[in-house]
Amino acid sequence: MVKAASKKEALVRIARRDSMAMWKSVAIRLLAVVLSLILSGILIYAIIKENPLKVYESMWNGAFGSVRRTWITARDTMMLLCIAVGLAPAFKMKFWNIGAEGQILVGGIATAACMIYLKSLPAWLLFICMMVASCVAGAVWGLLPAVFKAKWNTNETLFTLMMNYVAIQLTSYFVALWENPYGSNTVGVINQGTEEGWFPPVFGQEYMLNVIIVMVLTVGMFIYLKYSKQGYEISVIGDSQNTARYAGISVKKVIIRTMLISGAICGLSGFLAVSGASHTISTSTAGGRGFTAIIVAWLAKFNTFTMIAISVLIVFLEKGAIEIASKYNLNDYVSSMITGIILFFILGSEFFINYKLIFRSKSKEAA
Amino acid sequence: MTGFISLFQAAVVFGTVIMFGAVGEIITEKSGNLNLGVPGIMYLGGIASLAGAFFYENSTDSPNSFVCVIIALLCAFLASALGGLIYSFLTITLRANQNVTGLTLTIFGSGVANFFGGSLNKLAGGVGQISVAATSTAFRSGVPLISKIEGPVGQLFFNYGWLTYIAIIVAIIAQWYLTRTRTGLNLRAVGENPATADAAGINVTAYKYLATCIGAGISGLGGMFYVMDYTKGTWANDGTIENLGWLAVALVIFTTWRPKNAIWGAYLFGILYWAFFYISGLTRSSQEIFKMLPYVVTIIVLIFISLRKKRENQPPEALGLSYFREDR
Numbered sequence: 181m182v183k184a185a186s187k188k189e190a191l192v193r194i195a196r197r198d199s200m201a202m203w204k205s206v207a208i209r210l211l212a213v214v215l216s217l218i219l220s221g222i223l224i225y226a227i228i229k230e231n232p233l234k235v236y237e238s239m240w241n242g243a244f245g246s247v248r249r250t251w252i253t254a255r256d257t258m259m260l261l262c263i264a265v266g267l268a269p270a271f272k273m274k275f276w277n278i279g280a281e282g283q284i285l286v287g288g289i290a291t292a293a294c295m296i297y298l299k300s301l302p303a304w305l306l307f308i309c310m311m312v313a314s315c316v317a318g319a320v321w322g323l324l325p326a327v328f329k330a331k332w333n334t335n336e337t338l339f340t341l342m343m344n345y346v347a348i349q350l351t352s353y354f355v356a357l358w359e360n361p362y363g364s365n366t367v368g369v370i371n372q373g374t375e376e377g378w379f380p381p382v383f384g385q386e387y388m389l390n391v392i393i394v395m396v397l398t399v400g401m402f403i404y405l406k407y408s409k410q411g412y413e414i415s416v417i418g419d420s421q422n423t424a425r426y427a428g429i430s431v432k433k434v435i436i437r438t439m440l441i442s443g444a445i446c447g448l449s450g451f452l453a454v455s456g457a458s459h460t461i462s463t464s465t466a467g468g469r470g471f472t473a474i475i476v477a478w479l480a481k482f483n484t485f486t487m488i489a490i491s492v493l494i495v496f497l498e499k500g501a502i503e504i505a506s507k508y509n510l511n512d513y514v515s516s517m518i519t520g521i522i523l524f525f526i527l528g529s530e531f532f533i534n535y536k537l538i539f540r541s542k543s544k545e546a547a
Numbered sequence: 548m549t550g551f552i553s554l555f556q557a558a559v560v561f562g563t564v565i566m567f568g569a570v571g572e573i574i575t576e577k578s579g580n581l582n583l584g585v586p587g588i589m590y591l592g593g594i595a596s597l598a599g600a601f602f603y604e605n606s607t608d609s610p611n612s613f614v615c616v617i618i619a620l621l622c623a624f625l626a627s628a629l630g631g632l633i634y635s636f637l638t639i640t641l642r643a644n645q646n647v648t649g650l651t652l653t654i655f656g657s658g659v660a661n662f663f664g665g666s667l668n669k670l671a672g673g674v675g676q677i678s679v680a681a682t683s684t685a686f687r688s689g690v691p692l693i694s695k696i697e698g699p700v701g702q703l704f705f706n707y708g709w710l711t712y713i714a715i716i717v718a719i720i721a722q723w724y725l726t727r728t729r730t731g732l733n734l735r736a737v738g739e740n741p742a743t744a745d746a747a748g749i750n751v752t753a754y755k756y757l758a759t760c761i762g763a764g765i766s767g768l769g770g771m772f773y774v775m776d777y778t779k780g781t782w783a784n785d786g787t788i789e790n791l792g793w794l795a796v797a798l799v800i801f802t803t804w805r806p807k808n809a810i811w812g813a814y815l816f817g818i819l820y821w822a823f824f825y826i827s828g829l830t831r832s833s834q835e836i837f838k839m840l841p842y843v844v845t846i847i848v849l850i851f852i853s854l855r856k857k858r859e860n861q862p863p864e865a866l867g868l869s870y871f872r873e874d875r
Binding site: 338342343528 | 784838
């Protein structure tokens with residue numbers, strides 16, 4: 181590239197775009213999704229020799245084929261969304277919280293502990309206990325890397341990543357401790373007969389409470405980031421720590437405060453997973469969603485409403501892939517593969533939103 | 548003594564997997580690319596070598612062990628380098644965020660590997676377990692002469708598959724390359740400050756691409772070693788490679804970005820990881836607490852290097868940041 185530039189103008193130059201019309205950026209992203217679906221379709225066709233359109237149709241059935249399935253899709257979307265909402269403030273601050281996986285797990289452990297040891301409490305009190313315990317557990321897990329980042333600038337990406345594995349082992353420890361029945365190496369469904377600590381049905385729907393809680397968080401976080409003073413401080417630090425310092429913002433304090441919030445919401449999603457969905461705890465309670473949510477939060481550019489759309493897309497793919505896996509006798513890892521391809525395309529499409537390519541001939545005409 | 552010997556042996560085999568992973572990732576990170584796709588890359592390397600060996604063994608009646616090894620090595624290296632190429636294209640050319648791209652690569656790699664691993668198991672038929680016995684045996688054969696050494700010394704140091712020693716050699720070469728060669732120093736300059744390197748006439752893009760792809764290729768050999776040696780040429784969708792991949796990322800920090808430290812660091816991680824097995828009187832739950840050790844030790848090292856602020860122990864200055872010449 182250097183050589184080419186010295187002789188004559190390079191074939192393509194890259195320049196940053198100032199801004200782009202909303203519809204254009206949406207169109208580019210949609211195009212990316214369509215392209216990736218075509219590529220995945222070709223791949224699926226190569227493997228199972230079935231019309232890809234039919235495959236996508238059965239994917240749709242897998243995710244929304246019945247009322248029950250739609251609710252499960254909604255439940256899992258809410259879980260993913262909740263984590264992404266939790267990550268949003270940290271990422272906006274450019275604090276790379278890769279530790280959601282661990283924060284979910286400790287939140288889940290705290291919830292399960294309440295379900296097991298405090299089941300004699302009245303339902304509403306138990307509910308509050310679980311909620312508070314899961315938030316506190318997640319917040320502590322987020323606090324540790326934040327304190328070291330604020331005080332000694334310890335690399336938070338690597339610190340939070342390691343905290344995940346400490347949490348996974350901690351979960352294994354509690355699974356072995358609470359094992360039921362003995363020797364099964366799983367906790368089993370907690371309070372199966374009595375359903376203590378389970379989410380009660382709201383409006384007759386089992387998972388309505390999950391939706392309500394996460395929607396409140398989604399709206400709340402949007403307002404917090406966009407209209408509150410603290411949200412403004414977060415975005416200033418995200419742009420430039422030096423500017424923030426100059427403006428008199430206590431960077432350390434904001435980092436610690438934001439990570440407490442971020443960790444607490446991720447911990448709360450552990451509460452959703454244990455009390456509101458599976459009613460058990462295992463090392464797969466988080467199941468990689470802590471990592472997927474990072475991608476959701478990033479692609480949504482911290483806009484919590486955009487996160488809803490991306491979460492739906494990803495959970496749809498997951499459910500759909502599980503359906504085609506069972507229908508065509510494949511294994512359901514095909515969903516990770518397709519998710520990976522789609523995310524690669526969306527990530528790549530960001531480039532065309534942020535930058536423009538200027539071709540040689542075109543720029544000469546302009547000159 | 549026998550207890551220690553078997554612990555050490557387990558640690559060396561375990562350590563070799565993550566040593567490959569970590570040395571590859573060190574080279575990648577020295578170029579300023581924080582590739583969190585290591586687990587995915589190791590998955591790609593593992594499954595590619597397995598698939599290559601499987602189809603070769605099925606195509607002939609008497610597989611030649613040398614050809615087996617070459618095919619597995621090539622497949623593993625190329626598939627992982629391809630993973631590195633996807634990452635490079637997205638982060639270097641298209642300037643996507645490194646963390647997010649790396650995590651996506653991990654999702655993608657584990658999806659591809661477990662999907663095809665499961666399919667291969669089905670293809671293999673019978674009990675539903677693929678096995679590439681000839682290739683695995685070829686990989687697990689010891690080094691001529693020294694593998695004959697008897698006694699505890701022989702058992703401790705000379706009783707492993709030849710790839711174990713290749714891992715050490717690769718680490719030494721990587722160390723030499725990064726500290727003693729001009730291109731190695733250039734690579735480090737790119738990772739520390741790409742703008743300065745660019746001004747000095749170093750082709751930043753080329754260095755980043757090559758370091759990431761070659762680094763990914765080396766990391767992928769760890770996945771291959773896991774499949775061929777550790778699990779003796781079989782496949783299970785149990786997520787172990789992913790855990791080992793993250794451990795490799797941890798090891799990179801532990802070594803403070805020096806390949807030579809990966810040699811003993813990897814074995815130390817192996818000992819820490821397996822220690823619970825050799826300590827008597829642990830309940831099953833407290834064993835799990837012991838398995839935290841490698842990660843806790845890494846966190847402590849991470850805190851320690853940030854507290855001491857010794858310049859030579861820090862991560863590459865531009866680690867995790869995309870470089871765009873016009874951005875300054």
